[in-house]
Amino acid sequence: MLLIRRVEETLSSHFAAGDIPGFIHLSIGQEATAAGVMSALRDDDTIASNHRGHGHSLAKGMQLDGFFAELFGRADGLCKGRGGSMHVADLSVGMLGANGIVGAGVPLSVGSALAHKTLGTDRVCAAFFGDGALAEGAMHESLNIAALWSLPLLFVCENNGWSEFSPSDTQFAGTAPDLAGAFGIKAQTVDGNDVEAVAQAAQALVAEMRKGGGPRLLECKTTRVHGHFEGDPQRYRNPDEIEGLSARDPIARAAAMLKKRKVAQKTLEKIADDVDARIAKAVEGALASPLPDFAEAAADVYADPLTGGAAHG
């Protein structure tokens, strides 16, 4: 969680400095959902993510150096600089990619969960999506198919109350749990800024899923602290609302909880120092990484370079 926060703070300043091309969507204020859910998953489980995917990626164990290099558009990026923030992926840890198309990760998850089931494993897949994605037809189709086929698929709705610049109530007439309920899918809502609450709920749901219980939905009520993307002036938002978010900060709450449990201040500081050191090294590596090679990219559109007379195009 702290890693996610520090990484995104680092990204925010590097973005402002112009080191990062394109646009990036930060999950500052939402870290507990990724960390909590991932506590229930194993390395061989899979997840599909959305445009706001840094937290999901890092919590699932994505390699930090490759992550930074990717966002900086460098050759050593996990995606060799071809995807960036919106497409960062690490298949080796079951992270099937951030996604630029709202809702599109959900059908991918249906397929991934189907593969887990068909191949006779007890793996599960988790699909992360926002409240805005609830309006997409893909959500509905996926809930239905997951229910009909009893797939090991955890639907994780990160409800941060905003869909870009529009408040949720202009976007969706129901709620995620009600929608799941219409398909007979068991759903639960938790305070998404309370990492323990998220973890407990996710662990219980995933345990049921591993035993063949079928799909589940977890709604995490959470807070988007930054703009929709970095650089968004958020004119559409009441400054008081943003101000009020600090009381719900998941990192501060987790730190307070740990203190209450008598975790030594030194231990916490040590964690923070480690995180910062890892980030510093990753950023340094990313900035030192060469720009990607165009010819190499062009050769990687297909797995199978064609021989003979045929040429793509």
Add this chain to the structure above:
Amino acid sequence: MLLIRRVEETLSSHFAAGDIPGFIHLSIGQEATAAGVMSALRDDDTIASNHRGHGHSLAKGMQLDGFFAELFGRADGLCKGRGGSMHVADLSVGMLGANGIVGAGVPLSVGSALAHKTLGTDRVCAAFFGDGALAEGAMHESLNIAALWSLPLLFVCENNGWSEFSPSDTQFAGTAPDLAGAFGIKAQTVDGNDVEAVAQAAQALVAEMRKGGGPRLLECKTTRVHGHFEGDPQRYRNPDEIEGLSARDPIARAAAMLKKRKVAQKTLEKIADDVDARIAKAVEGALASPLPDFAEAAADVYADPLTGGAAHG
């Protein structure tokens, strides 16, 4: 209702005789839903239909001669022979077309209802779709938008228990009313083979809608007596099930009800004779109608034939 039945019986025999190109989907056994719902609609209301649209069309007042000529692929068809059964339409009576794409009529209805509302009328739109269409994402998106915008849109689900060759329970994990409920849309289920029950429910719902009550959903439980399309041997269906359908026949039930209310047998016979005479005339006209002209069709792709140097293509 009787008109629909007799028309479709006529189509069935002409199809078997090879007079009708393509494939046709009959609504024999489902006539009461179309007739009942349409009793609640005015001429200036609109409907959108699906692939099984003969009943909706005729109940909305589609011209019979043009209907037959269309299904026979003739120049005097309502669509000049370009659409056939799956695309028969009569905009002059607010019938926005049968539709070959499952679920696609529903977003069109959203737009039509939006137009009614934006133009300040008290018109409503009714969208007809089957239980199989519930699985399409368009259903979900349309329910959501209709609810958010409080549109005068009546969702009519004709639940005949089949989606082509597959029984409903393999197709949709919930029910239409539950789904509507997830969006806060008031829903009602009726015996779709009881024309009075359908009519009463539709009239009550539409009255609320005209007063600005927003969308409603009406589920009609009904029976598909013929195959999915004409010529379908229905090997996937238990013959006993089909046998049993006669007890629920909406036409027989309506006739019995009218008898009980002391409508004279002669009156009923007169209606039947009128219907048959209209059909006979329409079929005759259709068979006498010339084949459509290709050049005329080619000129009708755009409203606006382009001048100057530009040519389409």
Add this chain to the structure above:
Amino acid sequence: MAETRFVKAITQALADAMEADDRVVLLGEDIGAAGGPFSATRGLRDRFGAARVLDTPISEATIVGAAAGAAMSGLRPVVEIMFMDFVTLAMDAMVNQAAKARFMFGGQCSVPMVLRTPHGAGLNAGPQHSQCLEAWFAHIPGLKVVCPADPAEAYGLLRAAIDDPDPVVFIENKALYAMKGDLAEGAGPIPLGKARIAREGRDATIVTYGASVGRALQAAETLAGEGVEAEVIDLRTLQPWDKAAVLGSLAKTHRAVVAHEAVQSHGVGAEIAATIADEGFDELDAPVVRVGAPFMPVPFAASLEQAYLPGPDDIAAGVRRTLE
């Protein structure tokens, strides 16, 4: 005459069309209260009200389908799809419904709607936010496809698109939004289906559209320095396209280059080059050259994206090849 940015010309065209006709309504994601992700609809909700500038949920398939249904029921909707890559979600509505309604219902109705959407790369927005998919729509009978090159063109063509009785896909290259240009006071619609000569020349014809018009003009400038006078034809409308203008120019220059930002293979340029290779064959003195993007998704990294984008140099090289 006032200097206007491209995106402001779009806003102006929308506003003037809404002023002229009450039936014109706008639909799209974040176009109302927020004024649009690229600010193309800024101020319109305040001016025309929330009933005519509709903020929609993230439901591309249904908002395009609804636009078609509304167009069949008395409105003239203009729907915005935030990035052209997202039309992948709305193809049924556009292609099976809007495009075919008139024909398949025997001419009973028109579907007067416009789908506005930005295409193009240059913002490091990556593979799912940069595509140019106009060739898909140009392949579909019943649709018109428009792609303007500068602010005045954007204004006039959008007015014409909204006035048009048929469904129109109106494509705005997002790299042009900030472009400045003159827009005449009281400008009117520019007829669809008519190309314009953006620069006259006698040695070779460059056929292009959208943001590539500017690139072609730069190429022509470079070539002029080499003594080569290239004629630049801005198609404006891709479906229908102005075959007479293209063949007319070819009859003068006998050399043709077709350039666009979309992937070259199976792009709009293929149709133009193929038509030239048939109907213009007797006029041709050189191979018909195409300049388009390479056969790969649009890459994210700035360095890759720059190498990916077909630029003025590529176009100039194409022209030189026809003169070899």
Add this chain to the structure above:
Amino acid sequence: MAETRFVKAITQALADAMEADDRVVLLGEDIGAAGGPFSATRGLRDRFGAARVLDTPISEATIVGAAAGAAMSGLRPVVEIMFMDFVTLAMDAMVNQAAKARFMFGGQCSVPMVLRTPHGAGLNAGPQHSQCLEAWFAHIPGLKVVCPADPAEAYGLLRAAIDDPDPVVFIENKALYAMKGDLAEGAGPIPLGKARIAREGRDATIVTYGASVGRALQAAETLAGEGVEAEVIDLRTLQPWDKAAVLGSLAKTHRAVVAHEAVQSHGVGAEIAATIADEGFDELDAPVVRVGAPFMPVPFAASLEQAYLPGPDDIAAGVRRTLE
């Protein structure tokens, strides 16, 4: 050698692929218990079980997206879309997800999936059940596109498509399903990307694919009676396509006709003709002629549909035009 119908060759290829590799699973509407709307999967559910032959709800977008996700997670799915017109609902999954995953994830994964779908007219199925939309897919880097011409070709190409590590759109002209032809015992895959010469000739080259191969062969027969020997090239694969084979034939005949059932404008033929007009320019002795469907939706009535379909006569006329 056994005489087999086209649709049975498809079934056989699916069965053999499933036998050879447990990871091959089928998804589609009514493909299981009912054996498929065109019977292409008849008997497979009984043979391989319901877990590998999945009857899906009517949710095209999600079943194609799920196929992509499953392919990234260890399966090799073959998904059936009942009519090609319905791919309009699944374009995001195919184009933004499956096609790009490999490239945009830096080569971390492949997406070994096949989307099977029937295209084409002739059944009076009307404007929304007859379209040929292969040009859309051929325009998308990352996809392969295949369209076989007879039963043996269907078998071999489908085996290759299922074996292929990349996402493949496999298109079956529905008018061919009943076609009979020989299928060799123990036939194997036919490599993607290689054309075949369906008939040799020296006077003109007809480049075509799918059901139009048969039409081109008929045209060639007619032309032979007039003393014109046309070479017929069956492309088999549209993306990639065998440029060397086409240009090689052109070098011999110096005349080219490109024929397909899809709408001519912006069809696959445009790319081929445009390539010929560039790379084959020096070999050309005549205009490059295209033969495709007119620019209108596929009409329903039998009389209109017959007039609509580009047939052997149209192809023969095209060849004659190159010889004028």
